[in-house]
Amino acid sequence: MTAKLVSELAEKIQQKIAAGEFPPGHRLRQELLAKEFDVSRTPIREALRQLETKGLVSQSHRKSAVVSAPSxxxxxxxxxxxxxxxxxxxxxxxxxxxxxxxxxxxxxxxxxxxxxxxxxxxxxxxxxxxxxxxxxxxxxxxxxxxxxxxxxxxxxxxxxxxxxxxxxxxxxxxxxxxxxxxxxxxxxxxxxxxxxxxxxxxxxxxxxxxxxxxxxxxxxxxxxxxxxxxxxxxxxxYPGPDRQMQASKPDADGSIRPWWTAADD
Amino acid sequence: MTAKLVSELAEKIQQKIAAGEFPPGHRLRQELLAKEFDVSRTPIREALRQLETKGLVSQSHRKSAVVSAPSxxxxxxxxxxxxxxxxxxxxxxxxxxxxxxxxxxxxxxxxxxxxxxxxxxxxxxxxxxxxxxxxxxxxxxxxxxxxxxxxxxxxxxxxxxxxxxxxxxxxxxxxxxxxxxxxxxxxxxxxxxxxxxxxxxxxxxxxxxxxxxxxxxxxxxxxxxxxxxxxxxxxxxYPGPDRQMQASKPDADGSIRPWWTAADD
DNA sequence: AGGACAATTCTTGGATACAAGAATTGAAAA
DNA sequence: TTTTCAATTCTTGTATCCAAGAATTGTCCT
Known part of the structure; x- marks a missing residue:
């Protein structure tokens, strides 16, 4: 049905968003994603466009795509x-x-x-x-x-x-x-x-x-x-859609600590 | 909010679909669209991806995008x-x-x-x-x-x-x-x-x-x-989703005759 | 120290290049 | 005439290139 590589990439990015690795407000740089998934920027761009249409990220002209935070x-x-x-x-x-x-x-x-x-x-x-x-x-x-x-x-x-x-x-x-x-x-x-x-x-x-x-x-x-x-x-x-949240880097033990684990203070 | 050119292109293609110029089943060749709108294939591809996500066209691997016909x-x-x-x-x-x-x-x-x-x-x-x-x-x-x-x-x-x-x-x-x-x-x-x-x-x-x-x-x-x-x-x-419909070319008087004007026979 | 601004570095958007795989064509056989 | 199949031509998918515009950095001035 749908082109294979691009939707796979979109899927993977979406999962990382859902898992909190790419928190709301996080900039998604095409080059980084391309390197991470070992492809060129072209399919990454199409995947981002797909996520934009689904409302998961928002893109402004000549700026990195940003993970959108629902209000x-x-x-x-x-x-x-x-x-x-x-x-x-x-x-x-x-x-x-x-x-x-x-x-x-x-x-x-x-x-x-x-x-x-x-x-x-x-x-x-x-x-x-x-x-x-x-x-x-x-x-x-x-x-x-x-x-x-x-x-x-x-x-x-x-x-x-x-x-x-x-x-x-x-x-x-x-x-x-x-x-x-x-x-x-x-x-x-x-x-x-x-x-x-x-x-x-x-x-x-x-x-x-x-x-x-x-x-x-x-x-x-x-x-x-x-x-x-x-x-x-x-x-x-909730920090709200305006506050920039930290990108979650793997911990010492290799686990990811998503933004919401820090919210209960 | 959203990148300018690509969504404009998607909009134009969508209008042509709604107007019947690109009827259900019609193949959308990237090169032709690129020539028609006087851009390269890159933004066309992203526009098509957007329309695919919205469900207006469907794309298979290494085949032209096709205007989808709802069953x-x-x-x-x-x-x-x-x-x-x-x-x-x-x-x-x-x-x-x-x-x-x-x-x-x-x-x-x-x-x-x-x-x-x-x-x-x-x-x-x-x-x-x-x-x-x-x-x-x-x-x-x-x-x-x-x-x-x-x-x-x-x-x-x-x-x-x-x-x-x-x-x-x-x-x-x-x-x-x-x-x-x-x-x-x-x-x-x-x-x-x-x-x-x-x-x-x-x-x-x-x-x-x-x-x-x-x-x-x-x-x-x-x-x-x-x-x-x-x-x-x-x-x-309704001809149904399987039948390939003719692309409507402008008539002698320049008007478009969409597929549905021929349906009442 | 802190802020304004210019130089520099990143990053994106669109065009182009090229290989892989569809679609088409045309010739030969049934 | 119709069918089959190989050669040819299109078309797509990904990578790469380059210019335009953000983001960042560093310097100078207050």
Whole structure:
């Protein structure tokens, strides 16, 4: 379908943005990227153009591309649109979802619950001990959280039988806010983490019952409340789109410390 | 914000696609485009990459970019998403719209009504006289229809106070289906044309009354019924995504005859 | 020390070069 | 006449080149 090299490059750059290695505000120099991926600047430029069109970076004439930082308003707006679209997807999925997909959702949900319990334990410990750092296990659990959460929602998008809808939702999520979500869950206490779990259980229940309106309502509420939590977290911790954030260099132990690990001060 | 030349080129190519000069299935050769716009292939390639990301063309490795033809399924899916999003926009707009915007809507609506009356007259004549060709006046009226229709909806998007939402809707509309809409209205009889008018009047009424749910319902119904009409028309007339359509060369009189003017046989 | 400004170095944007692989053409065979 | 297949011609993908304009540096002045 699409040209191979360029979209691979775009993919890799996008991942580094999502991972926090290229934080919002970071300048993306074509020559450096070209050297890093061992190609010439030509395909890099096209990859950057692709990311620009997707809204992940912004380019001004004769200036380096810059990783764009969503404003608080962007985040709020995006959640509002997401709630609507994921609600529609759930409504449709309630009709079209197969038993196999429902089984897969339950399985995914179980793994999600595990990740949440791990996170909740660590979060409780972090509250007792203020000096607690971001441990390897905690990052791994956070990563598992995002992965299983995405998988859970993904099944709904797949089941809605409307590719355009799922593509639109996907674009919205992959946009600028993915790394923010990852940042946010580290700020959830045990209670808030488990609330997400009950949301998902309710969604699962409505879908299993093929309750069209109920599934929609459950998903809309879930997304809206998640959005509200994210916004509250950001209002407390987010540097905002104007502040230039440090590029994260690999640590002594080789791990990357993304910008958001420093936000909780 | 964005680099100048490349997005200008993308814009021009997009317009030619919407105007039917580059019909679905048409190969876009970089060298030809470069010559046509008097630049080198480099910026052309980036413009094509941009259009690819927006979904207007598709590129395979070492093959010319091709203007993508939406399948019937694509069109149906897009209308379903549009109905949902424009419904949300209307719901929000009912709260935020200003009196000035409402006045502007009424004005736009008046011009829309004029275009429809012109079209309805020509459509009635065309039914009496099967040999009637697509006249200049009729094209102009069709063009006025799309313009004022877009303006009408645009005011709602602007008034919804959610830029992300209006951008998402805009992307959806500008995508592949813009030229199809233009094609479709030529297939509307006088009754169907006037039905659109009453839809718009109802929307205007609900917005003026600041009726949140009513505005939503009016817009959703409007988009859904429009979508159903478009789909029915396409089922009768659309060549489909697989058939290669002729590139439209300027006629003897210099006018372009887009692919859809030949569809009504 | 700190700020203004000129010289220098980077970095980008567009053009061009060239190799690899499609598309096309034309001749020969069925 | 139609089909097949090799030779030829186009077209794309990546690298490289160069000029124009940012960003940076260093110096001089206050």
């Amino acid at each position: 608080l308003r962007d985040v709020k707006e995006t959640y509002q649109v997401r709630a609507e679209l994921e609600g529609l997807a759930a409504e449709l999925a309630a009709t079209w979802i197969t038993d196999a997909q429902l089984a897969l959702m339950r399985e995914t949900h179980a793994r999600f619950a595990e990740a949440i319990e791990t996170l909740a334990r660590h979060s409780a410990k972090a509250q007792r001990d203020k000096a607690a750092r971001l441990t390897k296990q905690m990052s791994a659990a956070a990563e598992a959280w995002t992965r299983t959460n995405a998988a859970f929602h993904r099944i709904i998008h797949d089941a809605c039988d409307n590719r355009r809808l799922s593509a639109t939702i996907h674009d919205l999520n992959q946009g600028q806010i993915r790394s923010i979500m990852l940042a946010t869950i580290l700020g959830m206490d045990a209670h808030r983490l488990r609330l997400t779990l009950t949301h998902h259980e309710r969604i699962l229940g409505r879908l299993s019952a093929r309750d069209v309106k109920g599934a929609r309502e459950a998903v809309v509420t879930h997304i809206q409340e998640s959005g509200e939590f994210v916004v509250r977290w950001l209002e407390r911790n | 019937l399924r694509d069109v149906k899916e897009t209308y379903q998403v549009r109905a949902e999003l424009e419904g949300l926009a209307a719901e929000l707009a009912a709260t935020w719209i200003t009196d000035a915007q409402l006045a502007l809507m009424r004005e736009t609506h008046a011009r829309f009504a004029e275009a429809i009356e012109t079209l309805a007259r020509h459509s009635a004549k065309a039914q009496r006289d099967k040999a009637a060709r697509l006249t200049k006046q009729m094209s102009a009226a069709a063009e006025a229809w799309t313009r004022t229709n877009a303006a009408f909806h645009r005011i709602i998007h602007d008034a919804c106070d959610n830029r992300r939402l209006s951008a998402t809707i805009h992307d959806l509309n500008q995508g592949q289906i813009r030229s199809i809409m233009l094609a479709t209205i030529l297939g509307m009889d006088a009754h169907r044309l006037r039905l659109t008018l009453t839809h718009h009047e109802r929307i205007l009424g609900r917005l003026s009354a600041r009726d949140v749910k009513g505005a939503r319902e009016a817009v959703v119904t409007h988009i859904q019924e429009s979508g159903e009409f478009v789909v029915r028309w396409l089922e009768r007339n």
